[in-house]
Amino acid sequence: MRSLANRLALLFLLITLGAMVVVYVAVVPNLESSLVNDRSQRLQASAERMSRTVREAIDANMPVGVLDQRVRQAADQARARVTLLGIRRRSGRAELFVKSDSNASADIQDLDFPAATQAIESGRRASATESGADGRVVEAALPLFFTDRASARRVLGSVLVYTAPLEDVRANVSLVRNRIIIAGLLALLAAVAAGYIVARSLGRRVGRLEHVARRVAAGDFSARFPVDGDDELGRLASALVDMQRQLAELDTARRRFIATASHELRTPIFSLGGFLELLEDEDLDDETRERFMAQLRDQTERLGKLTTDLLDLSRIDAGAIALQADACDLRTLARGVADEFLPAITEHRSQLEFEPPSDPVPASCDEERTRQIVRIMIDNALTHTEPGTPIAIAIGGSAGRAWIAVTDAGPGVPRTELSRIFEPFYTSDGRRGSGLGLAIARELAERMNGTLSAQSAPGRTTFTLQLPAAETERQLPGAVHGAGRDGR
Numbered sequence: 001m002r003s004l005a006n007r008l009a010l011l012f013l014l015i016t017l018g019a020m021v022v023v024y025v026a027v028v029p030n031l032e033s034s035l036v037n038d039r040s041q042r043l044q045a046s047a048e049r050m051s052r053t054v055r056e057a058i059d060a061n062m063p064v065g066v067l068d069q070r071v072r073q074a075a076d077q078a079r080a081r082v083t084l085l086g087i088r089r090r091s092g093r094a095e096l097f098v099k100s101d102s103n104a105s106a107d108i109q110d111l112d113f114p115a116a117t118q119a120i121e122s123g124r125r126a127s128a129t130e131s132g133a134d135g136r137v138v139e140a141a142l143p144l145f146f147t148d149r150a151s152a153r154r155v156l157g158s159v160l161v162y163t164a165p166l167e168d169v170r171a172n173v174s175l176v177r178n179r180i181i182i183a184g185l186l187a188l189l190a191a192v193a194a195g196y197i198v199a200r201s202l203g204r205r206v207g208r209l210e211h212v213a214r215r216v217a218a219g220d221f222s223a224r225f226p227v228d229g230d231d232e233l234g235r236l237a238s239a240l241v242d243m244q245r246q247l248a249e250l251d252t253a254r255r256r257f258i259a260t261a262s263h264e265l266r267t268p269i270f271s272l273g274g275f276l277e278l279l280e281d282e283d284l285d286d287e288t289r290e291r292f293m294a295q296l297r298d299q300t301e302r303l304g305k306l307t308t309d310l311l312d313l314s315r316i317d318a319g320a321i322a323l324q325a326d327a328c329d330l331r332t333l334a335r336g337v338a339d340e341f342l343p344a345i346t347e348h349r350s351q352l353e354f355e356p357p358s359d360p361v362p363a364s365c366d367e368e369r370t371r372q373i374v375r376i377m378i379d380n381a382l383t384h385t386e387p388g389t390p391i392a393i394a395i396g397g398s399a400g401r402a403w404i405a406v407t408d409a410g411p412g413v414p415r416t417e418l419s420r421i422f423e424p425f426y427t428s429d430g431r432r433g434s435g436l437g438l439a440i441a442r443e444l445a446e447r448m449n450g451t452l453s454a455q456s457a458p459g460r461t462t463f464t465l466q467l468p469a470a471e472t473e474r475q476l477p478g479a480v481h482g483a484g485r486d487g488r
């Protein structure tokens, strides 16, 4: 019962069985009584229609021979047995006797004519069923009145009874019952077979999906989910194909990340080892030794930054960094970071242009992490441009957003690479960066419900950090939204 095919077959079987029982219960028990009813009504209607001549014969007191003839005529017309019963009153009780009968001239022993008794009691036409020597019959009785000359009253003189056999009704009912049972059994068989076939085909398709899913789960991304139709299972298969593609991409990205990260880490470590070996040489003059030491410091610093960045990136990815949503003034924040960079800017012989607006620009962000993003943007403007390249910082806010843009007049990023520079380890120039800065910055910006975007053309490259404006403070009046607009 754990297989879909068996369960569906059983379900089909139960539904068909239920439908069959409902049909049987609704049709068969009522069928016999409806047919008998119908037969009795038709018999009563015929009795009314065909009895006129018999009535006239009785009223005119015609001879018995004529009466018999008319009774037989009525029987022929009504296609029923017709019996004329006389009423004899004995000690207050009405007794019936056969006056004439379309079948037999003798007394009829097997029938009690309950319909006639009812008709006598009610004075109206009546019907009933009873069992006689020839099986069950239905009877329609018609009371016949005559006018008593002495008292001038209408007196019930006789009853005309029409009798029709019910054997064919029985036969019809059992025929219908048998047909229902046979048809039901065939329907049951068909339902079970259909249920089983449908379920087996569904089961096979699900089985194929399951098989491929297990291979993919085991890391085999070459397995293909079969998209065999556009029904629910087909759509599930194409959703699985999409999922598989994304998983494969993620897997490739993860492998590439690990490979690049270990490569990036290995390079400075090898370099350190090399310099240490060189430093062991006792004949080294002071100047060379100092140069090697500087290299050692440089490599150690690079290694330190790289490991911190890698750790940062993995923690942001894993959601392990808790970010505050404080209201902080971007003006003060940018001023602070710009001050940190003064020595580097001087060394780079660049000019930093920063004209903060007179009003605060409140943004909802984590202050320390926003500083980190601005540091990455300014660091790039210094690292990826020639010495002496002017740099500008602009700040503004509008429409519920606050932004800070760093623009430089350097060579910029080729248009085709603009979207890729945010990928980890991606570098578009030959400078010594490890390509993690912008990846970290963008992740951080997004975690603060902000964005980090780049626009670049030779001579003007702008990175813009947009953050949700803080509601606690007044927004800047007339501020212009757009990267680099203020960045002269």
Ligand SMILES: Nc1ncnc2c1ncn2[C@@H]1O[C@H](COP(=O)(O)OP(=O)(O)OP(=O)(O)O)[C@@H](O)[C@H]1O
Residues within 6 Å of the ligand: 309, 376, 380, 381, 383, 384, 385, 408, 410, 411, 412, 413, 421, 422, 426, 427, 428, 429, 432, 433, 434, 435, 436, 437, 438, 439, 461
């Ligand atoms: N202002 C800029 N001008 C030109 N190119 C830039 C600028 N900022 C970034 N880039 C390009 O984008 C790439 C990625 O920058 P990102 O800050 O992520 O890495 P990086 O600076 O190379 O290394 P690090 O991890 O040390 O920051 C850089 O290698 C550089 O090619």
Ligand SMILES: [Mg+2]
Residues within 6 Å of the ligand: 376, 379, 380, 383, 433, 437, 438
């Ligand atoms: Mg950088």
